[in-house]
Amino acid sequence: MNTEKILKAGKIASQVRKYAKSIIIKDSPLIEIAEKIEDKIKELGGKPAFPTNLSIDDIAAHYTPSYDDKTTASGLLKVDFGVHVDGWIADTAFSLDLEDNEENKKLIIASEKALENAIKNSRENKELNEIGKIISETIEKDGFSPIINLSGHEMKQYDLHAGITVPNMNDKKFILMQKGLYAIEPFATSGNGKVYDGKPSGIFLLTNSKNIRNPLAREVLNFIEKEYQTLPFCSRWLVKKFGTKALFALKQLEENKNLHHFPQLVETSHSKVSQAEHTILVDKEIIITTKEK
Ligand code: MN
Numbered sequence: 440m441n442t443e444k445i446l447k448a449g450k451i452a453s454q455v456r457k458y459a460k461s462i463i464i465k466d467s468p469l470i471e472i473a474e475k476i477e478d479k480i481k482e483l484g485g486k487p488a489f490p491t492n493l494s495i496d497d498i499a500a501h502y503t504p505s506y507d508d509k510t511t512a513s514g515l516l517k518v519d520f521g522v523h524v525d526g527w528i529a530d531t532a533f534s535l536d537l538e539d540n541e542e543n544k545k546l547i548i549a550s551e552k553a554l555e556n557a558i559k560n561s562r563e564n565k566e567l568n569e570i571g572k573i574i575s576e577t578i579e580k581d582g583f584s585p586i587i588n589l590s591g592h593e594m595k596q597y598d599l600h601a602g603i604t605v606p607n608m609n610d611k612k613f614i615l616m617q618k619g620l621y622a623i624e625p626f627a628t629s630g631n632g633k634v635y636d637g638k639p640s641g642i643f644l645l646t647n648s649k650n651i652r653n654p655l656a657r658e659v660l661n662f663i664e665k666e667y668q669t670l671p672f673c674s675r676w677l678v679k680k681f682g683t684k685a686l687f688a689l690k691q692l693e694e695n696k697n698l699h700h701f702p703q704l705v706e707t708s709h710s711k712v713s714q715a716e717h718t719i720l721v722d723k724e725i726i727i728t729t730k731e732k
């Protein structure tokens with residue numbers, strides 16, 4: 440692990456959290472918010488580790504605006520973004536109530552408290568199911584449910600979801616937290632506490648580089664390999680580079696099975712969802728790399 444780069448990515452993410460909170464207001468176009476966040480990451484010397492997720496209300500995760508998206512900020516908005524420095528990732532999220540709604544505010548507090556309690560109890564050799572139990576109990580105490588089929592995750596260089604999972608409930612698995620880099624991300628909902636796969640998100644991951652005959656698709660594939668490597672990217676970024684013909688190339692690459700296309704993740708009872716997330720470095724002590732200073 441490269442601690443220096445991990446801490447640098449985290450510091451940038453913590454600054455971008457503050458910046459994002461200062462610019463997001465109700466009715467701002469999501470595409471403007473996403474681009475401002477991603478531009479800020481670059482300005483501070485990092486790169487986006489994945490497309491900025493701006494998921495509203497019952498969409499728990501994986502909504503990123505498309506290049507022609509007209510959606511504006513409203514309701515209970517989750518802002519989830521990542522920074523990487525040479526592949527070392529900081530993954531962080533917060534939620535905003537943009538309609539002055541009591542339930543939204545309570546949901547936000549519930550996921551934040553669950554995150555805080557989970558981090559307080561994190562250390563090397565701690566059973567991960569115990570951290571999951573702390574998350575679910577904190578959220579349930581506030582009268583809500585955790586989303587049980589979403590979880591935190593270990594991160595390695597250029598690998599956003601590596602190896603170990605940090606559950607949002609007691610998953611009855613007896614796996615110990617090891618030294619390493621983890622994202623912890625409780626989701627709280629007033630609904631059933633599960634998500635299903637919704638519409639395609641426009642967020643992709645390169646799964647293999649097997650050759651494709653179409654020259655444009657090949658050019659886009661080469662760009663993805665070089666620019667994003669094994670980190671997620673989105674159609675909006677490629678339209679910016681290649682124009683709308685990138686959408687045709689993406690379709691070809693999907694058909695050729697070069698890509699995984701992530702679905703939007705939607706709460707099954709269409710109830711509202713809040714999220715809080717930080718990245719922690721587990722070593723002799725715990726460092727919250729993305730904490731706002
Ligand atoms: Mn995240």
Ligand code: MN
Nearest residue numbers: 530622624716
């Ligand atoms: Mn994450």
